[in-house]
Amino acid sequence: MIAEIGAFAAALALALSFAQGGLGLLFAQSEARAAAAAAVSQAAALSCLLAFGLLMTLFVQSDFTVAVVAANSHIDKPLIYKIAGTWGNHEGSMLLWCFVSASFGAIFATLRGKQSLGLWSRTIGVQGLVTAGALIYTLFLSNPFARLDPAPMLGSGLNPLLQDPALAAHPPLLYLGYVGMSVPFSLALAALLEGKADQAWARALRPWTLLAWTCLTLGIGLGSYWAYYELGWGGWWFWDPVENASFMPWLVAAALVHSAIVTERRGSLASWTILLAIMGFGLALLGTFLVRSGVLTSVHAFAVDPQRGIAVLVLLAVALGAGFGLYAWRAPKLAQPSGFAAISRESMLVWNNFGLAVAAGVVLIGTLYPLVVEAFGGGLISVGPPFFNATVAPLLAVLLLLLPLGPMLTWRVGDMRAALLKLAPAAILALITLVVALVMTQWRAAPALGLMLGVWLIAGGLIYLWVRLQRGTGKLLAKIAILPLAVWSMSLAHIGAGVMTLGAVAETAFRTERAVALAPGEGVAFAGRRVSLVQVGGIEGPNYSATRANFRVDQASGESRTMSAERRYFTTSPMPTTEVGILSGFDGDLYVALGEEVRGGNGAWTVRLYHNPLVQFIFIGVLMMGFGGVLSLVALARKRNAST
Amino acid sequence: MSMRRRDQRLMIIGVAGAVLVLAATLTFAGLRDSVVYFVAPSELSTKAEVGQRIRLGGLVVEGTLHSDAGVTTFSVTDGATEVQVRYEGLLPDLFREGQGVVCEGEWVPGEAFQADRVLAKHDENYMPREVAEALKERGEWKGQGSP
Numbered sequence: 001m002i003a004e005i006g007a008f009a010a011a012l013a014l015a016l017s018f019a020q021g022g023l024g025l026l027f028a029q030s031e032a033r034a035a036a037a038a039a040v041s042q043a044a045a046l047s048c049l050l051a052f053g054l055l056m057t058l059f060v061q062s063d064f065t066v067a068v069v070a071a072n073s074h075i076d077k078p079l080i081y082k083i084a085g086t087w088g089n090h091e092g093s094m095l096l097w098c099f100v101s102a103s104f105g106a107i108f109a110t111l112r113g114k115q116s117l118g119l120w121s122r123t124i125g126v127q128g129l130v131t132a133g134a135l136i137y138t139l140f141l142s143n144p145f146a147r148l149d150p151a152p153m154l155g156s157g158l159n160p161l162l163q164d165p166a167l168a169a170h171p172p173l174l175y176l177g178y179v180g181m182s183v184p185f186s187l188a189l190a191a192l193l194e195g196k197a198d199q200a201w202a203r204a205l206r207p208w209t210l211l212a213w214t215c216l217t218l219g220i221g222l223g224s225y226w227a228y229y230e231l232g233w234g235g236w237w238f239w240d241p242v243e244n245a246s247f248m249p250w251l252v253a254a255a256l257v258h259s260a261i262v263t264e265r266r267g268s269l270a271s272w273t274i275l276l277a278i279m280g281f282g283l284a285l286l287g288t289f290l291v292r293s294g295v296l297t298s299v300h301a302f303a304v305d306p307q308r309g310i311a312v313l314v315l316l317a318v319a320l321g322a323g324f325g326l327y328a329w330r331a332p333k334l335a336q337p338s339g340f341a342a343i344s345r346e347s348m349l350v351w352n353n354f355g356l357a358v359a360a361g362v363v364l365i366g367t368l369y370p371l372v373v374e375a376f377g378g379g380l381i382s383v384g385p386p387f388f389n390a391t392v393a394p395l396l397a398v399l400l401l402l403l404p405l406g407p408m409l410t411w412r413v414g415d416m417r418a419a420l421l422k423l424a425p426a427a428i429l430a431l432i433t434l435v436v437a438l439v440m441t442q443w444r445a446a447p448a449l450g451l452m453l454g455v456w457l458i459a460g461g462l463i464y465l466w467v468r469l470q471r472g473t474g475k476l477l478a479k480i481a482i483l484p485l486a487v488w489s490m491s492l493a494h495i496g497a498g499v500m501t502l503g504a505v506a507e508t509a510f511r512t513e514r515a516v517a518l519a520p521g522e523g524v525a526f527a528g529r530r531v532s533l534v535q536v537g538g539i540e541g542p543n544y545s546a547t548r549a550n551f552r553v554d555q556a557s558g559e560s561r562t563m564s565a566e567r568r569y570f571t572t573s574p575m576p577t578t579e580v581g582i583l584s585g586f587d588g589d590l591y592v593a594l595g596e597e598v599r600g601g602n603g604a605w606t607v608r609l610y611h612n613p614l615v616q617f618i619f620i621g622v623l624m625m626g627f628g629g630v631l632s633l634v635a636l637a638r639k640r641n642a643s644t
Numbered sequence: 645m646s647m648r649r650r651d652q653r654l655m656i657i658g659v660a661g662a663v664l665v666l667a668a669t670l671t672f673a674g675l676r677d678s679v680v681y682f683v684a685p686s687e688l689s690t691k692a693e694v695g696q697r698i699r700l701g702g703l704v705v706e707g708t709l710h711s712d713a714g715v716t717t718f719s720v721t722d723g724a725t726e727v728q729v730r731y732e733g734l735l736p737d738l739f740r741e742g743q744g745v746v747c748e749g750e751w752v753p754g755e756a757f758q759a760d761r762v763l764a765k766h767d768e769n770y771m772p773r774e775v776a777e778a779l780k781e782r783g784e785w786k787g788q789g790s791p
Binding site for chain 2 (some may be wrong): 395
């Protein structure tokens with residue numbers, strides 16, 4: 001019965017979303033009709049919440065008469081993973097997509113602020129149609145409430161690799177980011193319909209863009225962290241199509257976060273901001289398509305269903321067609337903005353946008369190239385990390401090199417000489433880093449330049465904070481307390497980018513790895529330490545049994561630490577999973593993955609050792625960027641409350 | 645003043661154009677150099693150039709998996725030809741005899757395929773698409789999730 005009510009709630013939400021779209025778009029001149037559209041959007045969100053809550057109930061109850069539950073859950077699974085199982089599969093995750101989209105529509109409708117009637121109403125309307133499109137796809141092509149007859153007794157279980165706290169949180173965060181891009185899209189289309197994209201419009205756009213970007217940042221970071229400690233490959237980013245699918249909207253969202261600032265502060269770049277919002281949502285949909293259609297061979301695997309892939313492609317075509325069509329028709333009519341000089345805060349932000357957009361384009365080409373070649377009969381190919389490292393990395397490096405200059409320049413007309421003089425200490429520190437790194441790496445230019453860039457970003461960010469603190473009079477502590485939150489958030493995000501650059505460069509360039517066969521009692525010298533296998537034994541978990549190897553690590557300092565790595569065998573799955581051992585130190589992670597017992601090897605086991613220098617910096621940097629986004633959201637909320 | 649602004653705009657467009665051209669050049673040069681072709685075991689001798697990076701895909705032959713001190717060898721087949729693969733490293737968790745696999749590396753005639761990356765899938769029901777295509781060509785395909 002629960003499943004039928006759930007399907008009904010989803011169908012109701014579909015009808016409500018269409019009503020929301022119609023009311024919001026067709027009657028945008030009437031205050032009463034727009035209020036009705038807002039109320040309908042809240043009802044649609046509640047219906048989606050009910051549907052999603054019921055699906056979650058089915059998972060918690062392990063109702064195996066429902067196909068999705070039977071295929072993705074198991075009676076023995078811990079409760080938290082039964083709940084996470086709701087979105088750990090295709091159908092459930094699509095329902096989550098609808099729920100998030102409907103909720104964002106309702107939240108947007110509720111927090112109207114000072115938005116004009118036409119903009120507010122039309123945005124609600126477009127958002128309603130976005131939700132309706134997602135619901136049509138969910139209900140007709142991936143219905144999570146479909147029954148299964150006969151029902152199995154136990155369920156086949158969630159893929160054990162996914163039974164992990166980081167991965168329970170990864171999809172919802174990523175979806176908040178993907179779907180978060182739908183509100184800027186709706187706002188962009190509403191602005192085109194209105195024929196007006198002014199500073200008030202950009203003020204409405206900014207929090208949603210920031211929210212989407214922050215969620216994408218944290219979601220991608222979490223996924224990367226999971227890949228690092230769960231897959232046992234020692235790496236954190238593989239330029240895999242599925243990773244690229246989330247990276248492209250991230251790049252465009254990052255550009256949008258910055259261009260929206262220009263539009264809000266100065267009224268310029270409105271038409272570009274609209275275009276970015278359309279492309280950002282397009283890439284978010286394309287990401288869904290790439291992930292869900294299985295058209296690209298990926299280290300990840302999801303449902304492979306061409307019909308679903310085509311349906312997502314149709315939704316993508318409708319969204320982009322509507323977006324670009326409206327843009328071509330209406331954008332020329334938008335008011336021409338005030339100008340700015342070639343050296344100014346605006347121009348630096350234009351370069352930021354240019355670089356991020358080109359990087360997104362290059363990633364897009366690299367990701368889709370295999371599809372194009374295959375379509376034209378050129379055989380099956382893949383484009384791997386060497387391509388992206390050779391193209392995207394230098395582009396982003398130039399972008400990061402310019403980054404510290406931006407905040408130092410004033411709006412409209414900036415003084416480059418003064419900015420460079422203030423940044424001189426950072427430049428000197430960066431050059432010292434370059435020379436030291438060149439000598440220590442025996443003239444390896446690429447990693448030395450990368451480390452220089454990281455130091456330049458961090459020092460540049462700190463100098464900006466310092467410069468801001470010099471303004472006004474009074475004690476330093478008092479000035480720290482009154483420094484605007486927006487300054488802290490930006491500095492945190494920019495310094496975070498520097499910290500992440502240091503980690504990414506060091507990990508990529510200086511990682512060492514070694515595979516050895518060790519019997520209990522044996523040891524091996526590795527990365528300045530001695531790693532010994534102490535013993536190997538079996539343990540029992542809640543729904544798996546595992547082989548656990550205990551290691552002793554003797555540091556160069558004479559200190560001794562222990563660590564363990566496991567291979568887990570789940571009762572529901574024929575494949576074992578790796579639980580790596582990680583020992584974090586100042587210079588990075590010692591990372592141990594346990595392989596299989598060597599046949600005829602007198603009790604020896606294959607062990608893979610990695611030393612990942614500064615790898616923590618990557619995840620700390622991502623956290624700093626994400627936290628910068630959160631702070632910025634708080635700053636915007638405060639400003640909004642102060643002005644109403 | 646308006647003249648200066650136009651000059652500035654021209655300069656910005658010029659620099660942006662130059663960057664774009666550079667990015668496009670890098671991109672297409674990169675694509676030419678780093679594209680990795682997919683090859684089935686029976687195509688190896690005709691399609692693969694010596695020293696070129698390729699992806700070899702097929703089914704892991706039952707009973708051919710051996711590993712010794714971190715060096716793993718196994719054979720991959722598309723139903724017509726078997727090729728021995730040599731891989732130094734830890735196999736992915738989903739690697740199984742009898743199942744589909746994609747190996748990336750280099751091949752020298754008369755020697756085993758030297759793989760430095762082995763891809764098996766997260767999902768035990770999933771078949772790498774390239775492997776499926778290769779098997780279909782050989783008539784070894786038995787439908788979704790096969791074999």
